[in-house]
Amino acid sequence: MVKIEELRKNYGKFQALDGMNLDIKKGELFGFVGPNGAGKTTTMRIMSGLLSADGGTVMVGDVNVTAHPTKVKDKIGYMPDFFGVYDNLKAIEYMEFFASIYGFYGKSARKLCLEMMDLVNLADKENAYVDGLSRGMKQRLCLARCLIHNPELLILDEPASGLDPRARFEMKEILRNLSDMGKTILISSHILPELAEMCTNVGIVEHGKLVVSGTVDEIMSRMNSSNPLVVKFEEGQDETIHFLKENPAIENISIRSDKVYIGFQGNSMEEGRLLGDMVRHGAVISSYGREEGNLESLFMQITGNEGE
Numbered sequence: 001m002v003k004i005e006e007l008r009k010n011y012g013k014f015q016a017l018d019g020m021n022l023d024i025k026k027g028e029l030f031g032f033v034g035p036n037g038a039g040k041t042t043t044m045r046i047m048s049g050l051l052s053a054d055g056g057t058v059m060v061g062d063v064n065v066t067a068h069p070t071k072v073k074d075k076i077g078y079m080p081d082f083f084g085v086y087d088n089l090k091a092i093e094y095m096e097f098f099a100s101i102y103g104f105y106g107k108s109a110r111k112l113c114l115e116m117m118d119l120v121n122l123a124d125k126e127n128a129y130v131d132g133l134s135r136g137m138k139q140r141l142c143l144a145r146c147l148i149h150n151p152e153l154l155i156l157d158e159p160a161s162g163l164d165p166r167a168r169f170e171m172k173e174i175l176r177n178l179s180d181m182g183k184t185i186l187i188s189s190h191i192l193p194e195l196a197e198m199c200t201n202v203g204i205v206e207h208g209k210l211v212v213s214g215t216v217d218e219i220m221s222r223m224n225s226s227n228p229l230v231v232k233f234e235e236g237q238d239e240t241i242h243f244l245k246e247n248p249a250i251e252n253i254s255i256r257s258d259k260v261y262i263g264f265q266g267n268s269m270e271e272g273r274l275l276g277d278m279v280r281h282g283a284v285i286s287s288y289g290r291e292e293g294n295l296e297s298l299f300m301q302i303t304g305n306e307g308e
């Protein structure tokens with residue numbers, strides 16, 4: 001659905017995108033994560049045809065966006081990271097304005113707008129003034145107007161930023177529903193945990209480049225294999241540690257409270273064999289496994305950023 005190759009963008013002398021690559025398949029809910037200034041918004045604006053690139057290509061479906069930026073408009077719904085100021089405009093008028101841009105007028109436009117507002121839980125806000133809506137409602141209204149022309153791909157720039165936990169939860173539910181409806185969704189955030197639980201795929205960006213990407217499970221297992229094995233011995237701990245020290249695949253061993261942490265880079269097959277070896281050596285083991293990792297610690301490891 002989306003293929004970005006070696007995308008470059010400079011703002012004057014500053015290189016904001018330095019060979020960005022991104023591959024998003026149809027139906028994915030792709031989390032685009034990176035610290036402030038990593039290049040998320042720049043990438044999304046180029047994908048949406050709003051900003052020109054200095055090199056590389058962006059394909060959205062069969063449209064080459066870098067060569068024909070206006071052709072992508074029908075395929076995508078882009079939600080920017082800011083919501084403008086709309087004096088004296090009611091929610092339904094805001095929606096109808098955007099509907100008119102896509103060629104919907106009159107009764108059919110109103111019906112469509114109300115349907116989209118219903119989809120984002122704003123059915124009762126038809127006559128509310130836009131400027132009087134809460135931040136969460138504004139974000140949802142903005143999402144509703146991205147849906148008017150039934151785009152295949154949604155490009156959402158930090159849709160959950162600045163929302164309280166309840167509003168964030170509501171936004172996530174809506175995004176999950178849209179994903180279930182078959183939309184491909186790219187969503188950016190600089191807070192990984194905010195995204196990980198609902199995304200099918202995650203790409204981590206830093207300094208204008210993609211540093212890691214994959215399914216959430218792939219990223220987790222990659223991370224887990226660098227975590228230590230944690231073993232709880234009932235018997236034979238000291239003898240086994242002695243025995244393990246001779247194994248060249250074991251980098252380090254430490255003991256914390258009643259558990260032994262083993263730095264072991266093997267795959268799951270080798271992990272299984274190691275357990276067998278210890279048991280044959282006389283150890284009685286009541287628990288054995290990789291230390292649980294989480295995406296947040298991976299993110300910190302990669303970006304060295306506080307992630308706020």
Ligand SMILES: Nc1ncnc2c1ncn2[C@@H]1O[C@H](COP(=O)(O)OP(=O)(O)OP(=O)(O)O)[C@@H](O)[C@H]1O
Binds near residue numbers: 035041081190
């Ligand atoms: N119009 C501009 N002129 C000059 N520099 C810019 C401009 N827009 C962005 N930049 C710079 O390009 C870099 C990438 O910015 P971008 O907005 O794409 O990052 P981001 O990942 O979206 O960050 P954030 O999490 O803060 O939204 C930043 O260092 C930013 O300061």
Ligand SMILES: [Mg+2]
Binds near residue numbers: 041
């Ligand atoms: Mg941004």
